[in-house]
Amino acid sequence: MILHGVHDHYLVVLSIVVATIASFTALSLAERVRDSRERARRLWLAAAAMALGGGIWSMHFVAMLAFSMPGMPIRYDLAPTLGSLAIAIGFTGGGLSLINWSRPSLKRTLAAGLLIGAGITGMHYLGMAAMQMGAALSYDPAWVALSIIIALGAATAAVWLATREQQVGRRAAAAAVMGVAIAGMHYTGMAAATFTQTAMRVDAADGVASLGQTFLATAISLVTLVVLLLALGAAQLERLLTAGARREAGLRFFATLNDRLFASGDATDAMTAATALLGTELRASRCAYADVDSDGDRFWIRSDYTAPGSKARPGNIS
Structure with a gap:
């Protein structure tokens, strides 16, 4: 006999909220x-992978707890459940690591989206x-294919958005769309599932998740949201510290x-001091003052700073 499950609407909404906040945190x-380099960039990449991958897994597990079949207890095997968490975080981290954050390309964006999806x-x-229960699980290939397409599309959109500058308002709107899309993949995958009774008797039921499921889903959501809010707080604090620095x-x-200009004896000394200081500050190979001819085709370098290993080019240049 084919069994028909029901969803607790409270937990469905909660799962979408978790997916949306996870998306917003990952975009933040x-x-x-994008603004970091080397070790700091690797740390923020790991944090983004944890936020998005862990948030998606939390959404998935809350949504699983939202599902129940009247009269039939459902339990979850710990090993594959933790394995699914590792897959979510690992693939998300791998996908984000593929991106050239300094100069994003379409090829790498698509590759990262496919990997995360x-x-x-x-x-x-x-x-x-x-899932452990008294029912056999089978899938409708068409619904499975649709869920995969949604996952790949949502992941690619997430990667594309992550590589672009966004104001907070647009980021929030993008996170809302991503959250609905990610949750939509899950519920599409659930629609693909068919449960056929095997050994356990199924009685009439109230059509909502049990108190234990609701409590567990709420607890997981709260822990996830606290972690995501801490990540957002860390990002905001680091942004403020960087701006202050x-x-x-x-x-x-x-x-x-100002001190060097006051200490200069004439205009030439002042220009030399300014170009040397600016070139050093910008870590540029060359920094110079130059007069441009009226025709705009030539200029004359008057003061030329060059970094060690670079050749000076004073004089007339066409």
Whole structure:
């Protein structure tokens, strides 16, 4: 006999909220990835993978707990459940690592989206396989294919958005769309599932998740939201500290420039001091003052700073 499950609407909404906040957090952390370099970038990449991958898994598990079949207890095998979490975080981290954050390309964006989408798909169906109940599980291939398409599309859109600058309002709107899309993949995958009774008797029921399921789903959601909010707080704090450090560096630069200009004996000395200081500050190979001819085709370098290993080119240049 084919069994028909029901969903607790409270937990369905909660799962979408978790997916949306996870998406917003990941997009916010991606901004720190773009602005960071080397070790700091790797740390923010790991944080973004944890936020998006862990958030998607949390959404998935809450949505699984939202599902019940009247009169039939459903349990979850711990090993594949934890395996699905590892897949979600691992594939998300791998996908984000593929991106050239300094100069994003379409090829790498698509590759990252496909990898993350594959991870989301694998997480979902491994999580489904963790279900232990008195029913056999089978899938409709058409619905499975649709769920995979949604997963790949949502993941690619997430990657594309993560590589672009966004104001908070647009980021929130994008996160809402992503959250609905990610949750939509899960519920499409659930629509693909058919449960056929095997050994256990099924009685009439109230059509909502049990108190235990609701409590567990709420607890998982709260823990996830706390972690995501801490990640957002860390990103905001780091952004403020970085902005403060940049302002301090700017003030220090102008103070040093002012001192050197006052100490200069003439205009040539002042230009030499300014080009040397600016070139050093910008880590440029060459920095110079130049007069441009009226025809705009030639210019004459008057003061030329060059970094060690670079050749000076004073004089007339066409």
